[in-house]
Amino acid sequence: MTLGSFASPGIDSKRRATPLPRPIANMKIFTPDTSIASDVIPSANFGERNKGRVPDMVLLHYTGMPDAQGAIAQLCTAGTDVSAHYIVLEDGRIVQCVPEAKRAWHAGVASWAGEDDINSCSIGIEIVNRGHDWGYPEYPLRQVAAVIALCRGIMLRRNVPSHRVLAHSDVAPSRKKDPGEKFPWHSMANSGVGHWVQPAPIVRSEGLKIGTDNDAVRGLQQALARYGYGVPVTGKYDTVTMEVVTAFQRHFRPAKVDGVADHSTLATLQSLLASLPVETTAVATG
Ligand SMILES: [Zn+2]
Numbered sequence: 001m002t003l004g005s006f007a008s009p010g011i012d013s014k015r016r017a018t019p020l021p022r023p024i025a026n027m028k029i030f031t032p033d034t035s036i037a038s039d040v041i042p043s044a045n046f047g048e049r050n051k052g053r054v055p056d057m058v059l060l061h062y063t064g065m066p067d068a069q070g071a072i073a074q075l076c077t078a079g080t081d082v083s084a085h086y087i088v089l090e091d092g093r094i095v096q097c098v099p100e101a102k103r104a105w106h107a108g109v110a111s112w113a114g115e116d117d118i119n120s121c122s123i124g125i126e127i128v129n130r131g132h133d134w135g136y137p138e139y140p141l142r143q144v145a146a147v148i149a150l151c152r153g154i155m156l157r158r159n160v161p162s163h164r165v166l167a168h169s170d171v172a173p174s175r176k177k178d179p180g181e182k183f184p185w186h187s188m189a190n191s192g193v194g195h196w197v198q199p200a201p202i203v204r205s206e207g208l209k210i211g212t213d214n215d216a217v218r219g220l221q222q223a224l225a226r227y228g229y230g231v232p233v234t235g236k237y238d239t240v241t242m243e244v245v246t247a248f249q250r251h252f253r254p255a256k257v258d259g260v261a262d263h264s265t266l267a268t269l270q271s272l273l274a275s276l277p278v279e280t281t282a283v284a285t286g
Pocket residue numbers: 060061062106168176178
């Protein structure tokens with residue numbers, strides 16, 4: 001048997017790259033902020049950052065649409081009122097649509113650490129993935145690698161701390177699920193992107209849930225708010241609290257996303273808080 005008999009065209013050699021839509025004719029091409037962006041497709045949808053706010057957050061999304069071309073068209077065409085700074089395709093190509101200095105429109109109604117103009121303080125990355133409504137496939141490794149490289153560059157250029165690389169669902173827990181529990185935050189953290197601790201093991205426990213009304217719920221809400229989540233401290237485990245716990249689990253305890261604050265969820269939250277930089281805690285509680 002010769003080596004040649006093992007040779008067969010790899011899937012990669014057959015795979016055609018997704019053709020990108022052409023930039024809209026009257027949109028001015030700009031120089032990308034990073035050399036790892038292979039394409040620029042300028043979006044018509046952006047503005048100025050309010051009060052010259054300098055971005056110090058990276059917000060990750062999935063596109064949640066059946067295909068990449070449709071998502072790119074949606075994010076770049078005038079009148080849709082949505083955009084993002086970057087789109088990361090499944091094959092790892094990075095397209096820039098809005099210059100980092102400008103305010104892209106990706107967060108919508110959102111809040112984090114007391115701030116609610118998230119578009120002004122963040123850089124938005126749309127990761128091409130059909131999302132929960134269309135079968136929610138795994139994120140391919142090469143796409144994750146591209147997101148890591150892109151985030152690392154932004155963190156360096158913009159001085160973004162790890163704990164401010166967040167999911168859309170973190171800042172808009174009542175409305176959004178993206179990039180969802182399949183997004184490999186642990187892999188990101190292994191490459192220095194994002195704040196992560198090993199989730200505490202899931203054990204049989206009662207857990208706080210809808211209807212619970214006591215000091216333990218108040219403590220949970222205070223801890224979530226201290227981390228940055230927009231949750232009123234009422235002592236009542238209401239719908240908002242359940243949605244925030246669900247968002248927390250999608251990001252930090254993805255093995256079980258059920259909106260119940262069990263022992264594992266509470267312990268994971270406590271160890272995240274304990275590993276925040278000291279000055280952050282002071283700001284968040286001040
Ligand atoms: Zn989103």
